[in-house]
Amino acid sequence: MSSQSRHDRPALSGLRLFLADRADLLLTVAATALAGIATTLMGWAQLNSGLAALLRYLAIAAGAVATGLLIVKAVRDHKRSLSVAEARYDTMKELRNKLGPALDLMAELAEVDPAYSSPELLKESLKTIATHCCGALDAMIPASTDVRAIVYAMNQPNGMYPLARFGRNDVPRTFSFDEQDGAEILAYLSSSSPEGELYTDTAREAPSDYEGDRARYRTFIRAPIWSSGVLFGMVTVDAPKAGSLSKGDVFLAELIAAELAPAFAIAAAAGRSEKSV
DSSP: OOHHHHHHHHHHHHHHHHHHHTHHHHHHHHHHHHHHHHHHHHHHHHHOSTTHHHHHHHHHHHHHHHHHHHHHHHHHHHHHHHHHHHHHHHHHHHHHHHHHHHHHHHHHHHTOOGGGOOHHHHHHHHHHHHHHHHHHHHHHOTTOTTOEEEEEEEETTTEEEEEEEEESOOOOOOEETTSHHHHHHHHHHTSSSOOOEEESOTTTOOOTTOOOOTTTOSEEEEEEEEETTEEEEEEEEEESSTTOOOHHHHHHHHHHHHHHHHHHHHHHHHHHHHHHO
8 A cells, every 4th residue: 555545544534524524514505505506597597498408407407406415414414313302302201290290280279269269378379389380490400500490479569579489598589679670670571572581690791780699699590470461570590600501591491481470370360359259
């Protein structure tokens, strides 16, 4: 074997590795380019009657190759997604198991007869549901070391109090809307369509007029609890280590907030019915 062949081997191996790492990108780019070429050729075929048949043939060939490349990419994606799908299934099953008690209690709450209930009973039921949801949220966050999940409820007319919590044993505070930090929270929750927010490092970025105790946590998530335009409270998640929460954790907090909204609405409706009895 010649020395030139031996020197070529590392280069070929490097090229194969480069192509393997970027195969999906290359397949997508090539398929997109060929689809564009096919479209262009079809356009030319309409303008040039003499070469129309040839141009259409080339356009069909380019389209067929583009389709083949997309099929190859789809097969690669499917094989890769099998393990991802299994992990996603396990995650969803775990989430269902964690939220099961809260869902059962919500069903019981919906069947409460206002004539035989009391505000204290409704509040206690809602607190139990919220505690289960906080526990599920704490358990489902991957970097869950020292995480604290809190459900806040509106304390009309001028504040918000922690209804339930789970995780790190720091007692959450009550917010007054007459103070700067409480007013900022109210402005966020009262916006036209509030979404969950993530602050990865409160030492570098925080809401305007934020006055939270940054020594206790350096990153936090907040998500509103509301239904049919009615604001009931918010879900928060915080952790002492900056950057330990992610955008995926925001989606989990929003999911928990969306599940809690009907429970708050049911409790509020039952409370109003009791007053009218």
